[in-house]
Amino acid sequence: MRLSKLFLPVMKETPADAQIVSHRLMLRSGMIRQSAAGIYNWLPLGLKVLRNVERIVREEQDRAGAQEILMPTVQQAELWKQSGRYDAYGPEMLRMMDRHEREMLFGPTHEEQVTDIFRNCVKSYKDLPKNLYQIQWKFRDEIRPRFGVMRGREFLMKDNYSFDLDEEAARRSYNRMFVAYLRTFARLGVRAIPMRADTGPIGGELSHEFIVLAPTGESAVFYDHDFNSLDIPADDTDYDGDLQPIVDNWTSRYAATEEMHEPTANGVPEGHKLITGRGIEVGHIFYFGTKYSEPMNAIVQGADGEKIPVHMGSYGIGVSRLVGAIIEASHDDNGIIWPENVAPWHVGLINLRSNDADCTAACDDLYEKLGRAGVDVLYDDTSERAGAKFAKMDLVGLPWQLMLGPRGLKAGIVELKNRATGEREELTPDAAFAKLAGGKG
Amino acid sequence: MRLSKLFLPVMKETPADAQIVSHRLMLRSGMIRQSAAGIYNWLPLGLKVLRNVERIVREEQDRAGAQEILMPTVQQAELWKQSGRYDAYGPEMLRMMDRHEREMLFGPTHEEQVTDIFRNCVKSYKDLPKNLYQIQWKFRDEIRPRFGVMRGREFLMKDNYSFDLDEEAARRSYNRMFVAYLRTFARLGVRAIPMRADTGPIGGELSHEFIVLAPTGESAVFYDHDFNSLDIPADDTDYDGDLQPIVDNWTSRYAATEEMHEPTANGVPEGHKLITGRGIEVGHIFYFGTKYSEPMNAIVQGADGEKIPVHMGSYGIGVSRLVGAIIEASHDDNGIIWPENVAPWHVGLINLRSNDADCTAACDDLYEKLGRAGVDVLYDDTSERAGAKFAKMDLVGLPWQLMLGPRGLKAGIVELKNRATGEREELTPDAAFAKLAGGKG
Structure with a gap:
């Protein structure tokens, strides 16, 4: 699912009666x-x-x-x-x-x-x-x-x-x-x-x-x-x-x-x-x-x-x-930190620079490939700034976050973050794909 | 699903207000x-x-x-x-x-x-x-x-x-x-x-x-x-x-x-x-x-x-x-005659003689094999007489009925009936399996 299409009305401020x-x-x-x-x-x-x-x-x-x-x-x-x-x-x-x-x-x-x-x-x-x-x-x-x-x-x-x-x-x-x-x-x-x-x-x-x-x-x-x-x-x-x-x-x-x-x-x-x-x-x-x-x-x-x-x-x-x-x-x-079995999507894919054609092409490509492999992906394809994207993806709590930016891609590198542990790993797009598609289910 | 376990309270007489x-x-x-x-x-x-x-x-x-x-x-x-x-x-x-x-x-x-x-x-x-x-x-x-x-x-x-x-x-x-x-x-x-x-x-x-x-x-x-x-x-x-x-x-x-x-x-x-x-x-x-x-x-x-x-x-x-x-x-x-896509099960398997050990073994075997192949089967393993079983299976309306009796099995034959057309076919248990497992989905 592309975030730009998803009906996801996040709230900045929660009502006072939301105590827990x-x-x-x-x-x-x-x-x-x-x-x-x-x-x-x-x-x-x-x-x-x-x-x-x-x-x-x-x-x-x-x-x-x-x-x-x-x-x-x-x-x-x-x-x-x-x-x-x-x-x-x-x-x-x-x-x-x-x-x-x-x-x-x-x-x-x-x-x-x-x-x-x-x-x-x-x-x-x-x-x-x-x-x-x-x-x-x-x-x-x-x-x-x-x-x-x-x-x-x-x-x-x-x-x-x-x-x-x-x-x-x-x-x-x-x-x-x-x-x-x-x-x-x-x-x-x-x-x-x-x-x-x-x-x-x-x-x-x-x-x-x-x-x-x-x-x-x-x-x-x-x-x-x-x-x-x-x-x-x-x-x-x-x-x-x-x-x-x-x-x-x-x-x-x-x-x-x-x-x-x-x-x-x-x-x-x-x-x-x-x-x-x-x-x-x-x-x-x-x-x-x-x-x-x-x-x-x-x-x-x-x-x-x-x-x-x-x-x-x-x-x-x-x-x-x-x-x-x-x-x-x-x-x-x-x-939120969703346990794998109940997570709404398995991976959050973040395009760090949606106005960069190469970066967007690489994101689109990975999104399609993961989808074909049966991996549920929420793809943040919006034009928001990176900081806001990170915060939203942490809030939504998918087990994995995969971040693609122009600088990393030039070096052949994407970043994979485990939401629960916070561990980050730099790896090639192919290795990230293999890890996410293999680790599924 | 074995019919002997299924909660299927059929009714002999329907109330007068059931007009259609x-x-x-x-x-x-x-x-x-x-x-x-x-x-x-x-x-x-x-x-x-x-x-x-x-x-x-x-x-x-x-x-x-x-x-x-x-x-x-x-x-x-x-x-x-x-x-x-x-x-x-x-x-x-x-x-x-x-x-x-x-x-x-x-x-x-x-x-x-x-x-x-x-x-x-x-x-x-x-x-x-x-x-x-x-x-x-x-x-x-x-x-x-x-x-x-x-x-x-x-x-x-x-x-x-x-x-x-x-x-x-x-x-x-x-x-x-x-x-x-x-x-x-x-x-x-x-x-x-x-x-x-x-x-x-x-x-x-x-x-x-x-x-x-x-x-x-x-x-x-x-x-x-x-x-x-x-x-x-x-x-x-x-x-x-x-x-x-x-x-x-x-x-x-x-x-x-x-x-x-x-x-x-x-x-x-x-x-x-x-x-x-x-x-x-x-x-x-x-x-x-x-x-x-x-x-x-x-x-x-x-x-x-x-x-x-x-x-x-x-x-x-x-x-x-x-x-x-x-x-x-x-x-x-x-x-009922269910269209394939909405049928509650794909096949009704009828054991025509549940007190015959060989017949029951053959039915059990086919039931397991079909299940493993992903075919949804309702298995009538009850001790009712054959006529009542036929009537119930017709009533329930699954697309296919597969009937196994001692006489047929001795000749290596089972009977397959298409609920919609009424066509019946005699074939070997293996051929019936292939047809049902292949024709699925």
């Missing part, structure tokens, strides 16, 4: 623009990152055997009355009447909706287990939306729901999501630690939060030093096999958010160094048994004809929130 | 389930098709130089008051109050929202032209939703908006979308004809509807016989070049919906055979000048410092509606 760094950087770099309190427009740069996050989340859900569906944003109040949550949910639920005066709502979550699908479609134990997920926009009418996409009102979530015959099978479903989450966050380039969680308004017995570590995170967290070296489950993890050892390995160590932190009660083992850090919740998984299946009659017929309410779990990842969380975990004073 | 064939087939084949009047859950089969349609629409937008953004579903009423449409829109707009009693609405379209983005971000003529699109769910509270996803209340649309300095440039933007639409519908496997349209509530001067021909379409259409042989613009069409000849070629012939049909006034040329058919509107493009930019102050500074309200156009494709429209255009008594 990810909010400021997303506004400054033209990823988002606010539409209303807690409601954002995603502009091309932001949407590219959002889609990358979404794609990785989807790939890991598919790998774990979940099946994608899509439920509507607008739900009937009737279902929530069946589960007993319509009144309980309170003013965070955006409620409305349709033209026939039927009570509707913008789904803040989809337990009722998916339970309704399940009870209408599945009748026999033979059809279990099932795990259905969606990636869909939700609305929670926060009283004081803030922190940009980190606590917006309209936000994108991956939510899924497992259905099993009994608790033992439900725990297997829970474990599959636990492992999928470890892999998902690792692929997104962040370190996430599962922490035992309060089950809150969704209810239930077993629950973990996944917390991304970030120095600017929203809350304090306390965790065993060992987490820094635990292995992420591999690509070929067998989701039909026994995942309990992996889950045990990740849950037998101390890790707690501020609210759950009880160092004495939980007895941090002697000799284990406890780290105090800050974190951001990006995922939450629950097993809640028959909490919804019983009141809503989500019942299957067992092998002997008996009626069995299904055991359910639900599993959320804040997809739009993750974009903010990744920035909180990965930035410096100059801007 | 696409609605019935989508319910019967387990693509969708109704959630409320005009609001649907998309189940795995349906969602796969919806995503395929979305992908092709997106690819053609990108090719034509439009840039993807994503605007929220929930909008502020304030913007619609500025344009004057808040009261005018009427009861089709789903309105709501947030917890702070601010008037909000679920966007039925996004002219106001995008104009607000534009006026906040773009200040100079140098940043024009711009064309921004999104693929987003919308809500229109139809008084009597019906026809399944063809006239739902919550529906997925691709909508975009072009911004230009003057009418001449705006017409170039219009032409780019006109050409992109011709390519989009052709790639989706349907024949769509642009017809001059009434501009309706969006207003404006120049407008075309794109009508998919389908014998069961919603309205009568009248068009020149020549449309059956016009060329679709090629892959390498230069969107920066002059597209007027292509547009002229497609607009100089007679084509009209029932409402616009005036054979005498428009003078169908002598010797031109007029065809009477039926069609479904799947796209609509408008040029409406400064209708929104003037009241909403979407103004850029011209080369001489003068303030110029931008000339806008908007361009819609009904993405979820298209899924229904494609079925209306392509089905038979036994079920």
